[in-house]
Amino acid sequence: VYSELSYSDVERFIECGPLILSECDKITNNQSGELLRINPDHSETLLSQLSEIDVGDAYSYRNFLVAAGFLAFDGDEKSGVYVRGNLKEQGKEKSCAERNAEAALRRRGFIRSAGLIVQASADIDLIHAVTGVATPTLHPCPDLCQPILATSRIIPVDMPVITIADDGSRFQAFVLSDMLKAYDDDNYEKLMKKNIGGRIDFFEALVSYRKILRQAEMWKNKPTPGELAVTALLDTAR
Numbered sequence: 001v002y003s004e005l006s007y008s009d010v011e012r013f014i015e016c017g018p019l020i021l022s023e024c025d026k027i028t029n030n031q032s033g034e035l036l037r038i039n040p041d042h043s044e045t046l047l048s049q050l051s052e053i054d055v056g057d058a059y060s061y062r063n064f065l066v067a068a069g070f071l072a073f074d075g076d077e078k079s080g081v082y083v084r085g086n087l088k089e090q091g092k093e094k095s096c097a098e099r100n101a102e103a104a105l106r107r108r109g110f111i112r113s114a115g116l117i118v119q120a121s122a123d124i125d126l127i128h129a130v131t132g133v134a135t136p137t138l139h140p141c142p143d144l145c146q147p148i149l150a151t152s153r154i155i156p157v158d159m160p161v162i163t164i165a166d167d168g169s170r171f172q173a174f175v176l177s178d179m180l181k182a183y184d185d186d187n188y189e190k191l192m193k194k195n196i197g198g199r200i201d202f203f204e205a206l207v208s209y210r211k212i213l214r215q216a217e218m219w220k221n222k223p224t225p226g227e228l229a230v231t232a233l234l235d236t237a238r
């Protein structure tokens with residue numbers, strides 16, 4: 001059982017957001033139609049402040065590229081960023097980005113994730129064709145990835161999930177358990193029309209997160225770290 005998510009875990013996730021997103025960009029902006037193999041040279045980036053960075057391959061014969069990245073911690077409080085793409089060859093079963101990233105994380109012995117970013121096409125018709133719901137951004141698929149996220153030992157259900165359109169036009173942010181519940185309840189109103197921000201700004205969100213956290217010291221009912229992250233992200237991006 002993973003240890004509980006702390007405010008500082010989630011703060012670190014928002015802090016690492018630009019980094020995770022830039023790795024996701026490499027996957028979703030691959031126009032070549034070729035299998036993408038990424039060997040990050042992270043000597044000059046923020047990545048060097050992390051214990052580990054691992055970015056995998058992506059391929060889709062339909063050219064529907066998805067990138068998923070987690071920030072996670074091991075038992076010694078070392079943190080790592082795991083980013084994976086989807087693999088979809090014609091006539092073969094799909095292998096989703098979220099699922100590939102979660103598996104990589106578990107194999108490496110990380111014990112808890114602090115948040116997930118998923119980036120994919122901004123084309124709502126394409127999204128509808130993949131998940132069956134015409135959401136503004138691609139969510140983890142209801143048939144395979146949502147059950148994995150719901151039951152994984154290393155995924156806290158109260159962690160934030162950020163889903164981003166790869167043209168940068170908009171994003172959505174949810175506490176994972178809220179997203180899962182909305183799918184369970186067929187609450188399409190919530191999935192399609194709520195929690196939508198414009199261009200994401202992790203720096204502004206980080207400032208807002210810290211500010212609300214300071215104010216919340218006096219509150220009787222504090223937001224959870226995941227709720228606070230969602231509020232901070234959506235507040236700053238309208």
Ligand SMILES: [Zn+2]
Pocket residue numbers: 096097098099140141144145146
């Ligand atoms: Zn999936």
